[in-house]
Amino acid sequence: MEDFFLSIASKIAEYAVHPIIHHAQYLCCFKNFASSLPNAKEQLELTRDRVKDRIREAINKVEKVEPAVEKWLKDTEKVLEEVQMLEEKILSVNTSYFRRKCQYSLAKEIERKTIEMIELDRNSKFEPFSRITELPSMKYYSSDNFFMFNSTEESYNKLLEELKNKSVFMIGLVGLGGSGKTTLAKEVGKKAEEMKIFEKVVFATVSQPINIRSIQDQIADQLDFKLKEESDIGRAQRLSERLRKGSTFLILDDVWEKLNFEALGIPLNEISKACCILLTTRSREVCTFMQCQSIIELNLLSDEEAWTLFRHYANISDDSSEGLKGVARKIVNECKGLPIAIVTVGSTLKEKTIANFELALSRLENSKPLDVPKGFTSPYIWKIYFDLEGDLIELGDLERWRMQGERWMKLLTC
Ligand SMILES: Nc1ncnc2c1ncn2[C@@H]1O[C@H](COP(=O)(O)OP(=O)(O)OP(=O)(O)O)[C@@H](O)[C@H]1O
Numbered sequence: 001m002e003d004f005f006l007s008i009a010s011k012i013a014e015y016a017v018h019p020i021i022h023h024a025q026y027l028c029c030f031k032n033f034a035s036s037l038p039n040a041k042e043q044l045e046l047t048r049d050r051v052k053d054r055i056r057e058a059i060n061k062v063e064k065v066e067p068a069v070e071k072w073l074k075d076t077e078k079v080l081e082e083v084q085m086l087e088e089k090i091l092s093v094n095t096s097y098f099r100r101k102c103q104y105s106l107a108k109e110i111e112r113k114t115i116e117m118i119e120l121d122r123n124s125k126f127e128p129f130s131r132i133t134e135l136p137s138m139k140y141y142s143s144d145n146f147f148m149f150n151s152t153e154e155s156y157n158k159l160l161e162e163l164k165n166k167s168v169f170m171i172g173l174v175g176l177g178g179s180g181k182t183t184l185a186k187e188v189g190k191k192a193e194e195m196k197i198f199e200k201v202v203f204a205t206v207s208q209p210i211n212i213r214s215i216q217d218q219i220a221d222q223l224d225f226k227l228k229e230e231s232d233i234g235r236a237q238r239l240s241e242r243l244r245k246g247s248t249f250l251i252l253d254d255v256w257e258k259l260n261f262e263a264l265g266i267p268l269n270e271i272s273k274a275c276c277i278l279l280t281t282r283s284r285e286v287c288t289f290m291q292c293q294s295i296i297e298l299n300l301l302s303d304e305e306a307w308t309l310f311r312h313y314a315n316i317s318d319d320s321s322e323g324l325k326g327v328a329r330k331i332v333n334e335c336k337g338l339p340i341a342i343v344t345v346g347s348t349l350k351e352k353t354i355a356n357f358e359l360a361l362s363r364l365e366n367s368k369p370l371d372v373p374k375g376f377t378s379p380y381i382w383k384i385y386f387d388l389e390g391d392l393i394e395l396g397d398l399e400r401w402r403m404q405g406e407r408w409m410k411l412l413t414c
């Protein structure tokens with residue numbers, strides 16, 4: 001097929017050099033011109049199909065096809081469509097009264113289209129063909145169930161203010177377990193990304209026990225680069241070099257103890273604010289250890305805010321019975337404005353009967369306060385006992401309560 005193209009190309013070039021002979025050729029060799037068209041078309045169609053296969057492969061690998069490839073495909077489809085119309089014209093010309101005249105102009109058009117097809121076929125070798133797409137970053141996180149309550153908004157606005165403050169590069173967000181720190185930090189990250197306050201927004205979960213490699217990998221993935229070094233310190237140095245370039249808003253979620261930034265590879269540049277850190281923690285002491293320049297509290301929800309959140313999760317509408325709403329209000333009071341309690345109890349009681357609501361209320365009322373570890377003081381962490389099938393099940397603080405979610409659901413609804 002390549003030879004075929006070369007011979008057509010050289011023929012066409014020959015014609016271009018000898019225009020007079022060429023004009024005669026249009027008239028005499030119409031059949032030759034017309035017969036070259038299907039071969040060129042067939043070759044280009046094969047190439048087009050190969051390119052389409054590669055595009056499909058790239059899409060399956062979540063890669064972005066280069067704009068040059070997309071343009072080529074568009075041009076090719078257009079030319080092939082025109083060639084299709086041209087072929088129809090060629091067929092009809094044979095029966096036309098003005099055959100000779102038509103053949104002259106058609107031969108010229110065939111020549112043009114053949115050259116176009118050869119050129120497109122020649123230019124179908126793309127390097128690169130596609131590129132790996134960037135991770136969606138903060139857009140990945142859904143805001144569908146997020147409520148901007150007054151208490152939430154206050155902390156949200158303070159956080160945004162600090163992000164814009166050039167001299168603040170270490171911020172702490174403190175609140176009780178389940179008060180909504182992670183949820184709020186994601187929302188602030190999304191806003192910062194939208195406002196383009198930083199070039200990149202990165203969200204990494206720290207938790208316990210600290211796993212340096214996992215934290216480094218989470219950060220590197222979101223910065224679209226790979227840490228190839230074997231040693232922890234090599235990886236830390238590479239990450240630090242990357243973070244020094246451009247500006248990054250780094251959210252470190254769920255911090256329980258002082259972090260060693262040097263071991264992680266997080267640079268602190270007070271002058272350029274290349275890296276601004278927001279850490280979320282249950283402990284104010286952690287913020288002090290980490291020398292946070294600004295510590296922002298996340299308060300619990302007011303009664304009305306708690307009621308709104310509970311109604312959403314328990315699916316209570318204005319049409320729900322007054323009796324059920326009355327019990328629900330009391331349940332919400334027992335949740336003490338703590339989102340995790342409201343969400344857990346609310347979703348557990350979704351579509352349940354008033355008897356289930358009453359059972360849940362009595363269990364919440366009978367729960368007892370728990371001695372809380374130093375640094376995590378909260379009057380709202382309960383020790384809750386449930387009696388199920390004769391077994392005494394002890395659920396500790398809300399964190400464990402959350403982990404026992406399914407069991408909790410069964411308990412409330414049995
Ligand atoms: N503003 C809000 N709107 C809707 N739901 C919320 C809001 N804040 C918190 N929640 C819900 O409350 C629950 C607990 O929130 P989150 O995990 O953010 O708490 P946390 O303070 O990070 O807890 P922990 O200290 O255990 O990490 C989640 O299910 C979350 O969806």
Ligand SMILES: [Mg+2]
Nearest residue numbers: 181182183254
């Ligand atoms: Mg959290």
